[in-house]
Amino acid sequence: MIENPPGAPDERRKRRPVLETATMVAASLFGVASAASTQDPAAPTFSRDVAPILQQSCQVCHNENGIGPMPLVEYEQVRRFAPIVRARVENREMPPWHLDRTIGIQAYKNDLSLTDEQIETIVHWVDAGMPPGDPARTPPPIEFPNGDAWQVEEALGRPPDVVVRSTPYTVLANGQDQWWNPVVEFAGFDEPRWLEATEFKPSFPSGKRVVHHGHALYQKPGQRATSIPLHMYGVGKIGGDIFADDTGMRIEPGPAEIAWSLHYFPIDREVPDDVVEVGLWLYPPGEAPERDVAGEVRFVVDQMQGHPRGVDILIPPHGYQILESVHVVDRPLLIHSFRPHMHMRGTGMSMQAVYPDGRREMLSSVNRYNHNWQMAYYYEDDVQPLLPKGTMLLFHAFMDNTSNNPINPDPDVWVVRGQRGVDEMSHAWVGVTYLEDEEYARLARERAGQGER
Ligand code: HEC
Structure with missing residues (x-):
């Protein structure tokens, strides 16, 4: 510890900028606003600038029922996490998008990644002390489906025609990976049918946390070699697979089985009798895409x-x-x-x-x-x-x-x-x-x- 030397007044003046810089570094590290910066008239505000970005790129997961660890909807919810939001956004860790942005195809249906300007807006907003702005300017809240809802139902406007279920499995609280591969009978159809969409739905809320990945395969009884992947799921894959116009997955008539391949990962507490569902949306009978x-x-x-x-x-x-x-x-x-x-x-x-x-x-x-x-x-x-x-x-x-x-x-x-x-x-x-x-x-x-x- 260096004792503060009595120091001449001009020496003290020289030291001041160092102190100011340290305060500014602390401000940006901890998201603490300095008095001067909150008055920045050009600073983005929550209601006008930040909320629309969160709606577009974050809230699909960061809502009350989403897979994100906390909601990022209300001003107060976001303010509490502002420094870590700033860091995750600036490092492009959130939203998750792990694609090289400098090479290859860049147009994807599920791209939630932020533009450089949007990142700059969030960073600037945090550094300026998170001004709330005029609440009247906040865009109307987005309605998110219940955490247990079928997402494809939202998109297609109708519930699945058929739901297939795995058999219950109790995921132990602790330990290594666990696998569960039940084979379940499936009545099948009288004629060839085509799937228009499929969705894999772990139970809510615990299943969404313990199912690391899972597959549901359709097969003729006992014939794994000829199986068809109804749905392949991995943690973080949200929504279902809706096939393109006039495109479908053909299911042959007759009895069949659904072979499940479920990979569970423990979460420090037991999850009893977990069941996964796969929803199937069909083209009408007789209609072949x-x-x-x-x-x-x-x-x-x-x-x-x-x-x-x-x-x-x-x-x-x-x-x-x-x-x-x-x-x-x-x-x-x-x-x-x-x-x-x-x-x-x-x-x-x-x-x-x-x-x-x-x-x-x-x-x-x-x-x-x-x-x-x-x-x-x-x-x-x-x-x-x-x-x-x-x-x-x-x-x-x-x-x-x-x-x-x-x-x-x-x-x-x-x-x-x-x-x-x-x-x-x-x-x-x-x-x-x-x-x-x-x-x-x-x-x-x-x-x-x-x-x-
Ligand atoms: C596809 C779903 C998804 C989207 C979209 C998403 N997040 Fe996340 N976020 C998660 C999940 C899951 C976690 C926890 C696992 C992890 O940290 O990677 C997380 C973690 C975080 C954390 C760390 C929380 C903590 O306490 O460690 C922050 C901050 C965050 N997200 C902010 C954002 C922001 C801001 C956006 C939008 C710009 C966003 N996320 C978009 C799913 C998402």
Whole structure:
């Protein structure tokens, strides 16, 4: 501790700026307003500038019933969290959007990410002392569906035609990952039917916290090899899958089964008898859409196809691994979504197309992957990758087992492939609609006519 020297007056004057700077740093670190800055007339206000941004990009999760840890709706709710809101927004940690914004396709249906100006507005507002503004200017509140509601019902205006349910499973309070794979009978239909939309709904509120990911597969009794992915879900994937116009998932008539694959993760308290539901919205009987969607198809990114080593994940302590795989598209197809899946060492995955004429295009690169967010990126209709037969899909997965990776549970161990979150996995779930040759040719002509891509 340095004692304050008596010091001459001019010396004290010299010290003052340092003190002021320290106060300003404290102000910005802790979101404390200095008297001068609250008078900033150009400062954004909550009601006019900040509330619309929160409505657009935050409240779908940060409402009373949402998956976010706290609501960000009322002024007072936001003010309390202002410093951490500022930090999460400035670092682009919130809203979750882990896509590289500098390369690849940028138009996605579920993009909630903020523009640089919106980030600047929030930062400026916090630094200016969080002025509330005129309450009369606050935009009318958005009505959010009850946490237990079907989101597709909101969009399509009708409840699911069929709901399938997993059997109850009690998630232990503590421990490692838990898996539950019940097979449940499904009466089936008398004629071929097509699905228009599907949604995976963990129970509310506990199920939304313990279900890490889950799949519901439709199959003929006992025939796993021919199963169809009704819905593939991962934590952070919100809403359902609504297929494009005149596109549906074909379900053959006759008895069937739903094979569940549920991956639970404990949350420090027991969750008894958890049940997951999948809602199915059908096209009317006798109505066949033009195109059949295959749903999310798995493209493995951890195998050297044809090489004897096969499963190839092996990450040294404090080391990295990059995995590459190539899949040749044997039928023309349209891609509607991209959802990388890795575990805690995964930090990025990209998907490129190498067209038959040799042209190479980065489609999407998720360069800030985070295992806690199994998000799907849904392409806007007019930029959905349209691939001719013979295109190569080229995937790269990036693994970081060093201590630079903030969610690495243990950089001192070797990491191999495995089911647990602490082991690794690497594949992409790609939403695919296979096309007939004529359909491909028609869409390609349409795109060319629009001067697309
Ligand atoms: C898709 C859902 C979703 C959206 C959209 C979203 N959040 Fe979050 N947010 C979460 C979840 C879940 C968590 C808790 C897990 C975590 O911290 O990543 C969280 C955590 C946070 C935290 C940290 C809370 C704490 O106490 O640690 C802040 C701050 C935050 N969000 C602010 C925002 C803001 C501001 C926006 C909009 C600009 C936003 N979020 C958009 C889901 C979301």
